[in-house]
Amino acid sequence: MDTAIVTPTLRAKDYKSEVAPVWCPGCGDFAVLSAVTKALAHLKLPKERVAMISGIGCSSRLPAYVDAYGFHGIHGRALPIASGLKAARPDLTVIVAGGDGDGFSIGGNHFLHACRRNMDLTYIVMDNEVYGMTKGQASPTTQPDWAKSKLTPHGTGMRPFLPTAIALAAGASFIARGFAGDPNGLTKLLVEAIEHPGFAFLQVLSPCQTFRPEQKEWKHLVHPSDMAPTDDPVEAARFIQADDGMALGLFYVRRLPVWQPHNQPTATPADLEREFAL
Amino acid sequence: MPPSALAPPVARWNISGNEAAGQGAVRGGVRFVAAYPITPASEVLEWLAPRLELLGGSLLQAEDELASINMIIGSSFGGVPSLTATSGPGLSLMVEGLGLAVASETPVVVVNVQRGGPSTGIPTKSEQSDLNIALYGLHGDAPHLVLAALGIRDCVDTVEWAVGLAEHLQTVAIVLSDQMLGQSRAIIDPPGTRAFGAGEKPHLQRLIAQDADPDHRRYRPAPDGVSPMALPGLPGGMYTAEGLEHGAGGTPSSRAIDHAEQLGKRLHKLTGFDYGPSWAEIRGEGDHLLLTWGSSAGPVFEAAERLRDSGTPTRAIALRLLAPLQRDALLKAIGSAGSILVVEQNQTAQCFAYLHSQRALPAHARSYARPGPLPLRPAEIMRALIGSHTREET
Secondary structure (H helix, E strand, O other): OOOOOOOOOOOHHHHEOOOOOOOOOOOOHHHHHHHHHHHHHHOOOOHHHEEEEEOOOOHHHHHHHEOOEEEEOOOOOHHHHHHHHHHHOOOOEEEEEEEHHHHHHHOHHHHHHHHHHOOOOEEEEEEOOOEOOOOOEOOOOOOOOOOOOOOOOOOOOOOOOOHHHHHHHHOOOEEEEEEOOOHHHHHHHHHHHHHOOOOEEEEEEOOOOOOOHHHHHHHHHOEEOOOOOEOOHHHHHHHHHHOOOOEEEEEEEOOOOOOOOOOOOOOOHHHHHHHHEO | OOHHHOOOOOOOEEEEHHHHHHHHHHHHOOOEEEEOOOOOOHHHHHHHHHHHHHOOOEEEEOOOHHHHHHHHHHHHHOOOOEEEEEOHHHHHHHHHHHHHHHHHOOOEEEEEEEOEOOOOOEOOOOOOOOHHHHHHOOOOOOOOEEEEOOOHHHHHHHHHHHHHHHHHHOOEEEEEEEHHHHOOEEEEOOOOOOOOOOOOOOOOOOOEOOOOOOOOOOOOOOOOOOOOEOOOOOOOOOOEEEOOOEOOOOOEOOOHHHHHHHHHHHHHHHHOOOOHHHHEEEEOOOOEEEEEEHHHHHHHHHHHHHHHHOOOOEEEEEEOEEEOOOHHHHHHHHOOOOEEEEEEOOOOOHHHHHHHHOOOOOOOOEEEEOOOOOOOOHHHHHHHHHHHHHHHHO
């Protein structure tokens, strides 16, 4: 008898958990959560085959709000947790979520190496150019003259971290930027990122209403990318260097070798012991 | 009887401590390893890399130790028994991740092949000076397992046991080896097919949730503190593993009642477990007692044997399970020994201080502790035990 498994169609809201977000009213991260659930519904991914992995920060709270497997880890270490999970369980769809401080400052080294390792992961960075959970300090993407943090009363004096440029230089195979105020565009980018075989980096401009109220203006500043997605890193580099940080869309996508385990189970632990015998 | 009439001998093994640790890992079921190279632990990882593939597992070279510990937390969350190996500086970098594994109840094993410290120290020489960080390095109340291999052959059994305990108790196990064990090669009798002999312990494995339980709560308190772990792929088992304090379902909580309940769960699952007789190796009888841990077992056992042979009855105890300390069993093994010497290879008598803090030593116990890199020798241990004992009598 045919025992085909029927998967009921899930709607976006079915992927939301019962946990209430801790985010401030108006936080851009609500729109990212919505886009994640819409993308999962669009792709018809069974909830139990999805793992949402994060570190620490406002946006890193996202996994608990999705009805899937999740790991809310420690600050900066979302990518290693996700990489270990994907290496051990290649059958899962592994999505990593976090903020600009978590991903580019304390977790910066992991970002570089996750790009060049090119495991089949999706990495969403909700970038609001501020540490929100610790109440408003400058992050790696903050402009050097932003002086509203008590920690850096003269501003950071450092040029901002350029996530898309660094992802390209480090070898990422999918680089895109979305905006929390453009939920449809964001959902489309997320679907493409999840479907991309390899490390997909999606920077999402996600305004912080509390500590960066001026980011309300972002909705007037964002604009679609005027370049079609390219697989040429030179063209992508030119575009990204000239970019004002507000272009939205898929910039760069390229098929590159994906890291995967080389295992070929042909032995037992007892077989291995023979090499020691005299 | 002519030699030809003897039963054919079992082939002996030519093995290093680091290879033995790797063999113990795969025997214990480890199928994922994340690795960052460091002296003198790299051979554990290099031995495992090609062999894990033959067993259907894999090894991932990490960008640093912060990554390697968190990678094995991720793979273990996925249901695959996981391990890494490192040495002191790497262990220092891993301790925040170890706290996450404790809080989220994700089993992981770290083999720490000790070298001279602090800082970069003496990377190529041996010392037993990482006991304090192994016991106390984690912030918060973070109970976990600390074990020590007692010899090259014992690296197989102790690592296998550590993997089983970490899996069964859903916690962290740190195994202390050291440069002298790890990078020395010896001819040994093959270890038994199971750590410390078949049947001596219950089969240790992870308690995995088997079917969709609509009331599945990952961190639900259980009589023995061990709650079933749903693995990704199991419908209905979805939860978010947490490093934040949480309630039984995993939702973050700062409520006193949840904190008390989860702290209690994580502590009592370790202290209430029956570890059996493998917590220590005990040899000989006598009013004199040498007490040690880890690789110092070698010279201590030899010193005790030589003392017995020369008419000074001496008992030797080498601790394999350091945390949770099997205090009652230890006090019983110490008995009424008149002369007790705690022997270890570090400057500050870390084990001696630990045992006193646990009220596990009589007041008249003395310490013989000195740093590396020179190995401890039986003669100096004999002098330390008998020399001062003799002075006491005069």
